[in-house]
Amino acid sequence: MIIKGKNVAYKLEGKIYHCAMDITMDYIGGKWKSVVLWYLKNGTHRFAELKKLIPDITEKMLSIQLRALEEDGLIVRKVYGRKPPMRVEYSLTEFGATLIPALNAIAKWGRGLGDSEGELVDVGEF
Amino acid sequence: MIIKGKNVAYKLEGKIYHCAMDITMDYIGGKWKSVVLWYLKNGTHRFAELKKLIPDITEKMLSIQLRALEEDGLIVRKVYGRKPPMRVEYSLTEFGATLIPALNAIAKWGRGLGDSEGELVDVGEF
């Protein structure tokens, strides 16, 4: 990032970013985060629901992603009940909701490509 | 992705995607691709120019990312001259240009966060 002949960068939470893309990608990058956010975009979901919506993710990965997203302040985790059959719900925070336009743009491009170049396949066995 | 009670997915170049986010992320995900695309968005750049614009990337990584982006059809590589002091230019393809709205949305969010929460630091030593 070059401003008026000087090399400058953003410093955020101790990390240096030379480019705004980097910042966003640090929040939504990786294989799963954007997908999880996508499904939380339209409302609250429980752990098992997310696992069903994202069949290819393992529970371990889902757990890791949810905790990372929570640490970043993008989602909230709410626990109902304290004994084993408990209910945990995840939803976007207000901060997380600011990502929605970007998420929509990303999904729109993917959908466009999928519709024009790809084919729909049935994966009903899930 | 659930349509009328059936589980369907996109199949694109042999890969299965359950979610449109996935498709896009396959093209722009990872640590460097989006940054490279960002700098090519506004015009052609040479290898060494990109290296300067993205100080933290190694030549190896830059090379790998550029080849991956080329394989995906997002950028073109043009070589001028065939003997060692040669000139190689990279630029977005028409297909790559369709990503610009999404890239803009991603950068906008990062910039917003950087401006409100981060600080600008001088990294003039580059």
Add this chain to the structure above:
DNA sequence: CGGAATCCTTTTCGATACTG
């Protein structure tokens, strides 16, 4: 129900050195 623990494999990343 909603994970955590463990172990393992795969992929990515980075430093350094070298080349047509």
Add this chain to the structure above:
DNA sequence: CAGTATCGAAAAGGATTCCG
């Protein structure tokens, strides 16, 4: 100038089992 080659470290991802 624009990369490759090589190596090793680190991170990401996956399968399975177990637990409050």
